[in-house]
Amino acid sequence: MASKSVVTKVLSSLQARCACPAHSQAFNGGPVFHHRRGNSSHIGSATEYAVEMSASSVVFGPGVIHEVGHQMQRLRSNKGIQGTAHVGLFTDNNLLTSNMVKNALGSLESVGSKVTVFSDVRIEPNTESMQKAVDFARQNQLDGFVAVGGGSVMDTCKVANLLSVARESDIFDFVNKPMGKGQEPPPNLHPLIAIPTTAGTGSETTGVAVFDYTAKNSKTGIGHKSLRPSLGLIDPDSMLTLPSRVAAWSGFDVLCHALESYTAIPYTERPRTQAPFIRPAYQGSGREHSTTCCSLCL
Numbered sequence: 189m190a191s192k193s194v195v196t197k198v199l200s201s202l203q204a205r206c207a208c209p210a211h212s213q214a215f216n217g218g219p220v221f222h223h224r225r226g227n228s229s230h231i232g233s234a235t236e237y238a239v240e241m242s243a244s245s246v247v248f249g250p251g252v253i254h255e256v257g258h259q260m261q262r263l264r265s266n267k268g269i270q271g272t273a274h275v276g277l278f279t280d281n282n283l284l285t286s287n288m289v290k291n292a293l294g295s296l297e298s299v300g301s302k303v304t305v306f307s308d309v310r311i312e313p314n315t316e317s318m319q320k321a322v323d324f325a326r327q328n329q330l331d332g333f334v335a336v337g338g339g340s341v342m343d344t345c346k347v348a349n350l351l352s353v354a355r356e357s358d359i360f361d362f363v364n365k366p367m368g369k370g371q372e373p374p375p376n377l378h379p380l381i382a383i384p385t386t387a388g389t390g391s392e393t394t395g396v397a398v399f400d401y402t403a404k405n406s407k408t409g410i411g412h413k414s415l416r417p418s419l420g421l422i423d424p425d426s427m428l429t430l431p432s433r434v435a436a437w438s439g440f441d442v443l444c445h446a447l448e449s450y451t452a453i454p455y456t457e458r459p460r461t462q463a464p465f466i467r468p469a470y471q472g473s474g475r476e477h478s479t480t481c482c483s484l485c486l
Contacts, residue, residue, distance in 0.1 A: 236458045239474050240467050242413060243393040244382070246420035253288060253423040256381055257295035260332050263379035263418050273301040275332035276325055278345040280309040283337055288385055288426045292336050304328050309337065309344045314400040318347050318359060325352035333380040335417075336426075338438075339389030342382045343397035346415045349380050359410075367401055367408040372466065375414055382417040385426045388438025390445075392420030411468060449473060 247255065264273055275296055279289050284307045296303045306324050310317035325333075325348040335345035350373050351359060360368040382392035391397075395416040398409035427435075455472035 234460060236455050236460050236467075236471065238464070239455045239471050240464075242416075244416045244418065244420050246393060246422055248422040248424075250425050251423060252421045253291045253383055253426060254295050256292050256334060256383065256421060257297070257299040257301060259381055259419055259421070260296060260301065260334070260379060261299055263381070264332060267376075267379060269331055269379075273332045274328065274330055275301050275303050275334055276328060276330040276345075276348065277303050277305045277334045277336065278309060278321070278341055278348065279305065279307050279336045280311060280338075280341055281307050283307075283341075283385060286429070288383070288423075289336050292334060292383060296334065301332070304330070306348075309341050311338075311340050312400060313340050313344050313398075315359075315402045318344060318399050321345070321348040322351040322359065324348065326355060331378050333378055334383065335380070336383045336385065338384065338386040339391040339398075342384065342389070342391040342417070343399065343409075345380060345382070346391075346395075346397040346417070347399075347410065349377050350374075350410070350415060353377050362410045362412070363401075363408055364411055367404065367406070368410075373410070373412050373414040377414055379418045381419045381421060383421045383423065383426065386430060386434060386438045387427060388441035392417055392422065 247259075260273060260275060273296075277289070277293060277296070283289055284305070289305075293303055293305070306321060308317070308320060308324075321344045330348075330352055333345050333349045335342040347359065350362065351357060353374055353376065354361070357371075361371045362368060362373055364370055384392045393416070395413040396409060396411045397415060398407060400406070401408045430438075450473070452473035455474045458472050461467050
């Protein structure tokens with residue numbers, strides 16, 4: 189693992205600037221971790237005193253993509269959903285004819301699920317492509333979602349799931365402030381299984397969906413634990429045909445996110461939320477979770 193001095197030198201040369209609430213200060217070489225010591229009197233303070241780490245459950249192994257049909261049945265049963273499943277399978281046009289999509293489709297159909305495929309996902313989704321996916325989910329009255337692809341596919345699928353339940357809402361009702369209203373998503377979203385075909389995004393375990401806000405020429409998104417996939421199926425066989433350049437880009441994606449953690453505001457400096465269960469998806473830096481994330485990434 190690179191030494192802290194090497195990382196700080198890279199970050200200082202980048203002079204990154206970001207409007208994200210968790211990354212709204214440039215790295216200046218100052219302390220990375222802040223930790224309160226002593227008794228629990230800080231619980232009454234106006235700033236945060238705890239950090240929450242949560243992620244979706246995952247199943248890993250060669251061939252697990254063939255489980256998606258049975259896993260969807262289990263998830264629907266756990267939610268008390270009756271009748272024949274109508275599953276939306278989200279992918280992009282580059283993967284539409286791939287074995288990954290064929291295997292997922294075959295598994296779902298083998299257990300009697302009706303499957304409708306949406307392949308018009310835009311790489312690096314924007315406002316318009318997200319709305320197109322939402323319209324598809326609403327028109328087809330889907331009650332299950334499967335994403336086969338990279339981060340763009342999984343993020344698009346999350347938003348489609350959310351707005352298929354919140355049918356009277358607009359996407360910007362849930363987009364993070366100040367770009368959107370930052371409303372809390374409903375808790376009863378449909379089952380969503382994410383099957384990644386790259387190894388860089390991690391979107392199969394997070395409650396975050398990012399897209400380009402076309403009108404503002406900026407990137408924004410929705411972040412809430414309700415958006416987390418019900419399950420991630422990580423099948424290494426799905427990456428055997430990954431183009432070498434995409435594999436390299438995925439690696440740089442992981443590296444950049446690991447470096448970004450050094451620029452985050454310490455979570456102990458964030459304003460406290462009104463209730464513990466509405467802490468944001470990204471809460472700032474801290475020794476506890478930064479160490480874990482770096483170990484997983486590297």
